[in-house]
Amino acid sequence: MNTLAARAAVLTEFESPFFVGQIELREPGPGQLVVRTTEAPFCSTDWMGWRGMRRKTPPVVLGHTAVGVVEHLGPGVEGLTPGTRVLVAGTPQCGSCFYCGIGRPDQCSVLLDGSDPVVASLDSGGGRLDVRAAGRVGAYADRMLVERIQVHPLPDELPDSLACLLGCGVSTALGAVFTIADVQPRQSVAVLGLGHLGLWAVQGARLAGAGRIVAIDGHPGRRAIAESLGATDLVDAHRGDPVAAVQALTEGRGADVVIEAAGPALASRQAVLMARRAGTVVLTGVAHSATEVELPQLQLTVHGKKVVGCQNGQITPSVDLPRWTGMLASGELDASPFVTRRYSLDEIDTVVRRSLALDDITGVLVP
Incomplete structure (x- = not known):
């Protein structure tokens, strides 16, 4: 299988420092794409994952929403081209499962009926380990392998610093x-x-x-x-x-x-x-x-x-995310108090500590 190098913060053991280094992403399959991450917020869900409180299986890349730029498209991906700015949301909308069919995509089976997918591998020194993506995103990396059903194009007038807040809080x-x-x-x-x-x-x-x-x-x-x-x-x-x-x-x-x-x-x-x-x-x-x-x-x-x-607010992503995007872009929603600090990927252990100590409202990682 072909691979693509990415630099990621990988949780290898609960409540331990992250490994920050190279992983090898899998080649995007049908309906998948690779997105270069530009900004990703850190919230309580992520330190809970770090503590082993959210049924995550190390090694895993945490981070359940991000903003980035499309780099590579797998077979069958439509409506996107390389270079498109996108929001990668933690809640997919497959449109074909029972829950999407009854108007409840917040319960989409793609997210809630399976485990976090294996998206990459990591050289452990004693062999290669499979690496999972938390929430099917794995945002704390400079590249993500994600599904088309969780990717949403962004308007030019909404900067990454605001757009990255959309998919979570x-x-x-x-x-x-x-x-x-x-x-x-x-x-x-x-x-x-x-x-x-x-x-x-x-x-x-x-x-x-x-x-x-x-x-x-x-x-x-x-x-x-x-x-x-x-x-x-x-x-x-x-x-x-x-x-x-x-x-x-x-x-x-x-x-x-x-x-x-x-x-x-x-x-x-x-x-x-x-x-x-x-x-x-x-x-x-x-x-x-x-x-x-x-x-x-x-x-x-x-x-x-x-x-x-x-x-996730029982949202219907295809309907609600454009609405919230417009409210952020127009200034109707005031985002100024929320991003406390920006961090490099190498500072992720500091982000965890500051989130636990309530020093940040939202820390944002810029891989």
């Missing part, structure tokens, strides 16, 4: 606000957890016309950013009971919509409790692939609360 948060919760003008929205996803959700709630936006986090810097993006009320999650605080701000009822973007099982429980009767709760966080959540039955039955999961 932007799509998940805006999908949670507009698609899943369908936030209406004057509704109250509580956002629990103010990482990059929660901060995008604050913006989404403002754009939807929410009357009260309660931003909840224990990090004072994150609360300040949320206020600058449209939050009307700030709650310190480390002082007092955040559920009681939200109820006090909503005439004792609880919020019309609660978007949980924190991760721990406790946050999922609190999100359900701080929603009003017949309210909507959108759960986006995953602490660990094996985490279980205990919820009070009365809240789900008699109180009629709607609790919905959120895989």
Whole structure:
């Protein structure tokens, strides 16, 4: 099989420094292409993968979305040419599986019914090892071998520094606000957890016309950013009971919509409790692939609360990504607080530490 050299940050052991060096990409097969990576964001999903919390199998290249330029096309790839700037999204849309057929491409079988694909090999000194691509992307490399069904052309007016944010926090948060919760003008929205996803959700709630936006986090810097993006009320999650605080701000009822973007099982429980009767709760966080959540039955039955999961905002990529792209390009979405720093591939161990320490909203790798 023909190969193509790439330089990548490879996770060879959980919670260990990355190997940064050459791998050999496989030749693109039918429906595949090679994209030269220009920018790729780092988020909590990636350090969870680094810690062994997301069912990844080393050796693996992490990174589940990126922006780049098409270099090589495999057989049958249409609508793209070498040199095209593209977004590589972590959620594919095959259009032919059961879930795409019922209008739920966020559950596309290509992504969720299989394991991460082998896309490359690595010389370990004792032989060659197969290397997988996390989320079918493997963004932390200067080249990616990906499927056409997860690649989207980008307009010239949207720079890489903004476009790289689309396939993760932007799509998940805006999908949670507009698609899943369908936030209406004057509704109250509580956002629990103010990482990059929660901060995008604050913006989404403002754009939807929410009357009260309660931003909840224990990090004072994150609360300040949320206020600058449209939050009307700030709650310190480390002082007092955040559920009681939200109820006090909503005439004792609880919020019309609660978007949980924190991760721990406790946050999922609190999100359900701080929603009003017949309210909507959108759960986006995953602490660990094996985490279980205990919820009070009365809240789900008699109180009629709607609790919905959120895989990448339940987006339909072909429809929603152009919409979010336009909002970023026009400035309707303010991306200025999100990219904290840019890093070279050799600095990936620093990126992990800074993300874990909450020093970055979004660190961006520039391979």
